[in-house]
Amino acid sequence: MVSAEKETKKDETAELARRRGFIWQAFEIYGGVAGFYDYGPLGAALKRRVEAKWREFYRREGFYEIETTTIAPRPVFESSGHLECFTDPAVICKRCKSVFRVDEQIGVGASCPECGGVLEPSGEFQLMFQTRIGVAREGTDAQALRKSEGYLRPETAQGMFINFQRLLKFNRDKLPFGILQIGKAYRNEISPRQSLIRLREFTMAEVELFVDPAEKTRHPRFDEVKNRTLPFVPNEGEPVEVRIGEAVSQGIIANEYLGYHIGRVDEFLECIGLPHDRVHFRQHEKDEMAHYAMDCWDAEFLSEKYGWMEIVGIADRGDYDLSAHAASLNIDLRVRTETGKVVPHVIEPSFGLDRIMYALLESAFYEEPLEKETRRVLRFKSDIAPIQVAVFPLLNRDELKSKAQEIVELLRNDSFFAEYDTAGSIGKRYRRQDEIGTPYCVTIDYDTLEDATVTVRERDTMKQVRVPIADLKAALV
Template sequence: MSELDELARRRGFFFQANEAYGGVSGFYTYGPEGAALKRNVEETWRDRFVTREGNMEIDAPTVTPEPVFVASGHLDGFDDMLVECAECGESHRADHVVEDNTDIEDAETYPTEQVEDIIAEHDLACPTCGAPLSGQSVDEFNLMFDTTIGPGDGQPGYLRPETAQGMFTEFPRLKEYARNQLPFGAAQIGTGYRNEISPRNALVRTREFTMAELEFFVDPEGEGPDLSRVADVELPLYSADAQESDGEEYQHLTPQEALEEGVVGDEWVAYFLARSKAWFERVGVDMERFRFRQHLPGELAHYASDCWDAEGEVGGDWIELEGVASRTDYDLSKHSEHADDNFTIFKQYDEPKTVERATVDPDMAYLGPEFGGDAAAVADALEALAERDRSAFDGEEVTVEVDGDEVTVPTEKTGFAVEEQTESGRHIIPHVVEPAFGVGRAVYTVLAHNYDEDEVEGETRDVLRLPAEVAPTTVGVFPLMDKDGLGERARDLAADLREAGLSVTYDDSGNIGRRYRRQDEVGTPYCVTVDYDSLEDDTVTLRDRDTTDQVRVAIDDLADVVAGLADGNREFADL
């Protein structure tokens, strides 16, 4: 991993930001090679989860007003465990201190008091200075960056810790674009911010990062996905049951088998696990070092009923690349309670139905004098109670809660009644299945899984065996030497290939072998050399990165040949 990190800095994949001013941990700049790789990874994600799935894409603001996170629960439940060293003052993730220095693998699922006890029991020390942490309190630390919207005191806001809330808050408008038909999906690729206690492992845990998220809205009683489209995908599943029994064997099941055996409980979750696996393989994640791990009960986020993490093995550790979560109706229900808009969809019945509905018609002449300014709130509480529990109106008095206080209303003053109504449909709150990807983590894993060393002509070479679709550059163009018109011909050829839509680099520095090695090191899949034969017969040498094989190709055919190779429509061995 140290060699990969050195390569990343030296060749412009990524490096710590603002190093001229000392830098701040958790912030990285993608250099020219890394920015191109990241952009290509994002485009393949957009192709799979937006275009091919028929979903819509939005781009919401990164600054979000506080009420959104009050409704979502992030203000109360988006925390990590912090322990501070009394000696040097450094703060650390308490669960990471435990996991790094004991056999415990899931300390984040433990309560803070238990983590304190484990630190004391094992006499764990500060990772920075070595001072004992025993006796130091472990506290919950909210990860969101706060800000102020507007001048002065302004309005409190936060940098979003995920892109999801932008899609939830805009649901009333998005459902109109979807013609109020379920299922439909809203996707977003954008920046998220988390004030990590102890950023580490390069792009794995940062304070600013890019996420690619899909919020897929479904009818909980509606039809599931067409699993025949993913019938041949085998999922490496590491269930919660296997983890809790200390098992290390994965179950390799198709989505249909996983559902039938009860390993995965939701059809849409199984479907998106299959789509995700295929995408990770497409961008270059090694399937021998890949799995889906189910969250343990104490590990689940406050909004999830189930979640499976796509994980890749990097440097001996399993890192989370994606979470596929069943968020049920949590998000839309919360925003429906707090926001002044409609977060339901009207579900049309095949035929009208006659149903009994409990209604109230409160006597406001009684509620007004009795409850003053709370009268309207009391009336709303009575209406909600009638819908939820009509038996509450069986007695002479009805008790409801308003602003945390219980109030009692004579039943005769509520206007309670049960009426028969004919309905053509009903309003439902959709459930949400969310595949959420960490783009930077995917990029880092792709680099780690494709970094290789081999020997060519008696020399060791470093090579990135990136899929052509995501490689920063598709083709390198070289003159054999920059004289006798070779340089001019090569530069013209590079310009023509760029005009054809290919990503091209031109290099005439050093001997041809060194130029090949430079492109191998950054993952360029193909190289073209213009030599003296090119001036005679209008052909060039085309070289394959992985095999180092070379063939002669007509210049007039070159753009189509390289594009076909990069798209996977042609094989180099067939040229």
């Protein structure tokens, strides 16, 4: 049960995110629609920085990025198993007829969250959004209508699998190789009620690593992560905190490739600023595993509102996807290796960027008493903060404003995202920048005009130092 203190903190985080332009309800002037949110100027900037960090992180692995369509024809999802298996169990209220997704709190015989009526089974609900590709003419028969069926993708992965032959050729017919993709995915959630946690349109950042199944037990760079200690929650036995190398040798993690990418996921989450003590890795229960997965671990973040919530899935998809498409199309997707022809296995780290955004906002939000007021701060790491530096003239005088604008241009030319602010007192400007997570504020005063120095104020400690303008860039890095 969430304490009143934690509930209040969550509400204040959400209020700040709305007021300061991070996240807004989509279609708000029309009353909003559950499961859809828009990113305001600061939210979009934060998200772009996280995406850029993710691309940079995985390009160091030597992986290339592609971009595939968000709509696919029916046969793609028939082959992949999504039409048959990508469903959620639902219940319906006997009294008000509201439909809900079955979860730990809602099930058959429970009380309706809307009216208190009794919930009864409503069958399996298909989570993919259906559409038509092209125009179906009047009188079109059922077979033709079926051919025109399309679906919005529920994951980015299928676009990478159906391009496998071209990707293999691009990679000179050699395994292993990895492919990246960031893009929108869509799931027609039955009853989304959890802000950015359960959306109908969301952004995924996925890696598909194609590997010889005989080589999964030997990752060439496993030594780089094997001594990283992580908390694991396996589906059998008790939670343990051990090194990744020990988890693989003890059979907690099935193979080195899976262990390596679990380690890299943890490294990335730490890199963008998620607290290490609020992340653990939980193995899916056998009856929870996706239809395509041989094994799957979730990186989960401990939210003060929602408890443990998945933010990244690291799956061993085996040869399921390539074999399914090959069988459906009667084509050969095997790769020739030193030991013969094999269907590659796939290791897939799949990042839910919207959930990561929520985790960053919640974990970065702090309040602290300051004289007669409460200071609210978003303690983002400086390299993902939406605004990297704010520049103020101490007073609203032309000579100070002119110098401040000159320094803003200097910083922008050095690739800093700098904001110029003259509204309100200097104290109010500091508080405003604290609330949006700006790590540094630079103040221009009359001493600046005399000796070419400025005051640099650091967000978290509020310490101020004088810095020569010539050294300003180095002071902000």
